[in-house]
Amino acid sequence: MTDEFVRALVVESDLVVGVATTTGVCARAQRQHDLAATSAVALGRLMTGTVLTGLLPQSGAAVSLQILTNGRIRQVFADITDSGHVRGYIRPPDLGIPPLSETQRLGRRTLAHAMGDGILSMIRTADADPCVQSSIELLTGEIDEDLEDFFGRSDQVASAVALDVLLDADDRVRVAGGVLVQAQPSADLQRLEATRAAIADGGFAEMLAETSDARELLRRLFATAKEIDATPLEWKCRCSQERVVTSLRVIEVSELAEMVAKGDEVEVTCDFCAAEYKVTPREIEEVYTAIIKAQV
Numbered sequence: 001m002t003d004e005f006v007r008a009l010v011v012e013s014d015l016v017v018g019v020a021t022t023t024g025v026c027a028r029a030q031r032q033h034d035l036a037a038t039s040a041v042a043l044g045r046l047m048t049g050t051v052l053t054g055l056l057p058q059s060g061a062a063v064s065l066q067i068l069t070n071g072r073i074r075q076v077f078a079d080i081t082d083s084g085h086v087r088g089y090i091r092p093p094d095l096g097i098p099p100l101s102e103t104q105r106l107g108r109r110t111l112a113h114a115m116g117d118g119i120l121s122m123i124r125t126a127d128a129d130p131c132v133q134s135s136i137e138l139l140t141g142e143i144d145e146d147l148e149d150f151f152g153r154s155d156q157v158a159s160a161v162a163l164d165v166l167l168d169a170d171d172r173v174r175v176a177g178g179v180l181v182q183a184q185p186s187a188d189l190q191r192l193e194a195t196r197a198a199i200a201d202g203g204f205a206e207m208l209a210e211t212s213d214a215r216e217l218l219r220r221l222f223a224t225a226k227e228i229d230a231t232p233l234e235w236k237c238r239c240s241q242e243r244v245v246t247s248l249r250v251i252e253v254s255e256l257a258e259m260v261a262k263g264d265e266v267e268v269t270c271d272f273c274a275a276e277y278k279v280t281p282r283e284i285e286e287v288y289t290a291i292i293k294a295q296v
């Protein structure tokens with residue numbers, strides 16, 4: 001079954017709902033980065049959260065989420081375009097903490113103990129507008145609980161979020177998906193609370209274990225939900241020679257000047273897809289010259 005995002009309205013409760021199935025995207029990420037269990041679950045949850053955050057508001061903005069922590073998972077990053085192209089990476093990729101209990105082996109795994117203290121940041125970039133970044137401290141490190149806290153505190157939108165990646169006995173991604181429910185101005189907040197209770201603490205993971213069909217998940221959550229639209233999801237990297245050269249602009253000018261003086265070719269590897277690029281001395285010099293001109 002292909003991955004997709006389905007947006008729906010629960011009219012009588014004034015709730016907007018996004019359901020995403022991301023098994024293919026998460027399995028692809030596991031193969032791409034050779035992820036061990038804990039890393040696969042953490043990156044999968046963040047990628048699924050990025051899908052829901054990016055596609056639910058219909059804003060046309062690209063969204064990226066990043067978590068930086070002082071724990072064993074140091075960094076998780078994921079982004080999505082408005083056309084449903086998702087990608088991400090995690091450091092370290094090879095973290096495989098054994099499940100805390102036998103029921104966790106195939107069910108919802110705990111991430112908090114791998115995270116420590118950290119920051120969740122969200123960047124929204126629309127074509128016409130400059131990017132908007134907001135950050136909060138992690139609430140628990142489970143990612144879905146942190147994202148729910150982010151919507152409440154940073155966006156001031158009452159929300160319920162569940163994200164999960166279930167593994168098989170060989171620690172490979174078996175099924176993945178998530179749900180984001182957000183209150184509209186005259187929402188039935190009791191219903192939102194009841195939904196939060198139903199999907200929290202592994203409730204959504206149990207649903208995922210039974211079905212990986214986005215519309216079936218939606219029906220189980222809200223029998224009366226009306227689908228608005230759907231977006232197919234795909235793991236896709238957007239790196240290119242041009243973007244790699246552009247990314248040199250964030251390097252300190254003094255360092256760029258040194259690179260120009262050395263006159264060597266620079267090799268850059270894409271964090272997302274491991275594609276390798278060679279930046280020529282001439283391209284480095286052009287970036288350097290453009291920055292110097294802009295400063296005058």
Ligand SMILES: [Zn+2]
Pocket residue numbers: 237238239270271272273274275
């Ligand atoms: Zn790439």
